[in-house]
Amino acid sequence: MKPVFVQLQCAPGKTYEVADAIWELEIVSELYSTSGEFDLLMKLYVESDDLEDIGKLVNEKIASLPGVRRSLTTLTFKAF
Numbered sequence: 050m051k052p053v054f055v056q057l058q059c060a061p062g063k064t065y066e067v068a069d070a071i072w073e074l075e076i077v078s079e080l081y082s083t084s085g086e087f088d089l090l091m092k093l094y095v096e097s098d099d100l101e102d103i104g105k106l107v108n109e110k111i112a113s114l115p116g117v118r119r120s121l122t123t124l125t126f127k128a129f
Contacts, residue, residue: 050094050095050096050097051094051095051096051097051124051125052078052092052093052094052125052128053092053093053094053095053103053122053123053124053125054090054091054092054122054123054125055090055091055093055107055111055120055121055122055123056083056087056089056090056091056120056121056123057087057088057089057090057091057111057112057117057118057119057120058086058087058088058117058118058119058120059088059089059116059117059118060116060117060118063115063116064082064088064089064116066115066116067088067089067114067115067116067117068080068082068089070114070115070116071089071091071111071114074110074111076093076106076110077091077092077093078092078093078094079091079092080092087119087121091111103122103124104122107120107122
């Protein structure tokens with residue numbers, strides 16, 4: 050399993066609604082509110098073979114949620 054981090058920028062006043070909707074999908078391991086340019090940071094795990102499909106997952110299930118303005122996905126390689 051590979052960890053993938055996704056940051057989300059939400060419409061003003063929609064962060065908690067987006068967070069609730071993401072949590073209900075039951076696909077994230079951890080979900081945090083953050084300061085700065087992005088409002089939410091999530092960590093999810095995908096099978097190494099499914100890394101090609103992470104874009105589809107993010108676009109279809111997460112970035113398309115009402116209140117999401119922008120996403121930034123970071124794939125990981127090695128933990129130290």
